[in-house]
Amino acid sequence: MEKDTEEGLEIHEQEPEYQQEIPIDTGRVMEIYNGKDAISVTEDIMIAQVLPEEVLKGNPVIYDRLRVDGWVFEWLISDYQDDDNHFLEDxxxxxxxxxxxxxxxxxxxKAEGGYATWVSAEHKFEYIDVNFDGLSDLLICTGHHGNQGALTYYCFLQTNSGFVEEPSFTDISNPGIDEENKLILSQxxxxxxxxxxxxFKYQNNTYIMYRELREDWKMGDSGEDIWVWTVNGETIGxxxxxxxxxxxxxxxxxxSEWGILGDRWRTLYNNGLTADYSIYDEP
Incomplete structure (x- = not known):
């Protein structure tokens, strides 16, 4: 922009500089990492005009964008502790x-993603109905947790007036969707x-565990390996x-009643199963 000063000189205002260009969308998702001044979006701000230029000021900020079904979802992580590609999120x-x-x-x-290993934007988002009301919801993967490789998701349920977070979904490890029985499966x-x-069932605006099948090892009196299976604490075999x-x-x-080798148990993230160890495969 040009301005005339009293001396008649033309002065060009310097445009703000950003460490990275905002890329043109080429697909459903994109991902940007930027290290600058931290942004702050407080809880009392419910409606705001947010431009990508303002987003790209993180110290650092990880910025992901998903465009789907007429929605634009912009995901910002503005509190990042980098330690061998592990992070805590805000x-x-x-x-x-x-x-x-x-x-x-x-x-x-509000949910805590916790200490996790990075998951790229390509596999970070899921746009799928998880409370079985006919509206697709947004899931954002928090990452891999611990040496057992469990994954969890932030959950944002779609309503007629926008989206609302459901933190109880974030407690569900390696979720899968059983649409026929209206259940969220976890392993x-x-x-x-x-x-x-x-x-898990979605009841009274929260996710509750309905049944748990647990497999445990114990040593027999003669030193032999014994596997014990329980459902909600009651031994079934x-x-x-x-x-x-x-x-x-x-x-x-x-x-069978559980059918843990069946397709209904396949996870959202990589379509894997615990029963055949495919849950540890890359997506």
Whole structure:
């Protein structure tokens, strides 16, 4: 912009400089990392006009954007502790509609993503109905947690007036969707000798664990390995009392009550299963 001074000289105002150019969208997601002055979006700010130029001021900021179904989701992490690609998050989600540059919904995240290993934007977002009301919701992966490789997600449920965070979803490890039974499925490794599979229901605006199948190892009186399976704490089978065929029919068969080798248990992140260890594969 040019300005005339009293001396008649033309002065060109210096445009703000940014460490990175804002890339042109080439697909559904993109990801930017930038290290500058930290931004601050407080909890009392519910409606705001947010421009990408203002977003790209993090110290550092990790900025992800997903465009889908007419929505523009902008995900900011403005508190980042880098240690061998691990991080703690202070996240803000900005939600707007395509073509609407005037207003946006700003959500300061309440759930704790915790200490995790980075997940790239390509696999970070899921846009899928997780409370079974017919509206697609937004999930943002918090990353890999611990040496067991568990993943969790921030959850933002779509309503008729925008999106609202549901922190209880973030407590669900390696989620999968059982749309037929309206359940969120979860599976995780407790220890090297213990695994769990669980069903969650969305009731009274929160996710509650409905049932948990747990597999634990114990040593028998003669030093033999014994596997014990419980549901909500009640024993349903022991390896020293069942044949291999009976164990398969009890737990693994798709015709069994749990069917933990079945497709309904496949995770959102990589379509994997705990039962065959494919849950640890790259997506």
């Amino acid at each position: 996240g803000v989600l900005v939600v707007s509609r395509e073509g609407d540059s005037e207003t946006a919904q700003v959500i300061t995240v 995780w490794r407790n220890t090297a000798a213990s695994h769990s599979w669980a069903e 022991r390896s020293d009392e069942l044949s291999m065929e009976e164990i398969y029919d009890l737990l693994y068969s798709e015709n």
